[in-house]
Amino acid sequence: AQRVTQPEKLLSVFKGAPVELKCNYSYSGSPELFWYVQYSRQRLQLLLRHISRESIKGFTADLNKGETSFHLKKPFAQEEDSAMYYCALKNRDDKIIFGKGTRLHILP
Amino acid sequence: DVKVTQSSRYLVKRTGEKVFLECVQDMDHENMFWYRQDPGLGLRLIYFSYDVKMKEKGDIPEGYSVSREKKERFSLILESASTNQTSMYLCASRPTLGSGANVLTFGAGSRLTVL
Numbered sequence: 001a002q003r004v005t006q007p008e009k010l011l012s013v014f015k016g017a018p019v020e021l022k023c024n025y026s027y028s029g030s031p032e033l034f035w036y037v038q039y040s041r042q043r044l045q046l047l048l049r050h051i052s053r054e055s056i057k058g059f060t061a062d063l064n065k066g067e068t069s070f071h072l073k074k075p076f077a078q079e080e081d082s083a084m085y086y087c088a089l090k091n092r093d094d095k096i097i098f099g100k101g102t103r104l105h106i107l108p
Numbered sequence: 109d110v111k112v113t114q115s116s117r118y119l120v121k122r123t124g125e126k127v128f129l130e131c132v133q134d135m136d137h138e139n140m141f142w143y144r145q146d147p148g149l150g151l152r153l154i155y156f157s158y159d160v161k162m163k164e165k166g167d168i169p170e171g172y173s174v175s176r177e178k179k180e181r182f183s184l185i186l187e188s189a190s191t192n193q194t195s196m197y198l199c200a201s202r203p204t205l206g207s208g209a210n211v212l213t214f215g216a217g218s219r220l221t222v223l
Binding site: 006009032034036043044045046049086090093094095096097098099100101 | 139141143148149150151152153156158164166167198200202210211212213214215216217
């Protein structure tokens with residue numbers, strides 16, 4: 001089955017510390033993976049996608065096919081990074097399926 | 109900017125009522141989606157539409173139906189609302205071509221409470 005797993009419901013990190021939000025997937029073949037973010041009282045929006053290979057708001061994510069992971073990383077957390085983060089996968093049926101999400105809380 | 113507009117932000121309905129959730133997008137996207145968002149469960153796909161009059165079931169279609177008579181509009185229908193359908197409903201659209209292909213644009217959400 002095609003699945004996205006985010007093992008952490010909540011992650012608390014001090015401001016200035018590194019952040020890593022974990023995402024593992026099950027999919028045979030070449031997946032298309034995304035990170036979406038929802039800030040308080042805002043719409044869910046795309047943060048980044050693996051095919052772009054770019055850094056957005058200091059975040060990067062590398063696709064590791066061997067470990068079937070797409071972890072989201074940022075070297076120095078900022079208070080404005082506090083949000084709900086969802087990892088997502090485009091499956092063979094062309095649908096986008098999401099993980100359960102991780103709430104990132106940046107401590108001052 | 110692509111806009112996805114959900115007509116109702118908050119609704120309160122009674123068990124057994126028929127509920128319509130409307131979603132309109134203004135960028136000529138082919139694909140449209142309905143998800144429900146619940147704490148601890150993430151986003152779960154209810155229905156998906158490839159194009160006008162086309163629909164596909166998602167992971168949790170039971171108790172829901174959809175309508176796509178025009179390209180810009182995708183409606184979610186709860187034929188007989190139940191308390192376990194209390195949730196936040198998110199509509200999204202995406203293009204199938206171009207640099208934004210496969211990227212979802214979401215509406216603001218419709219929070220439905222069924223009493």
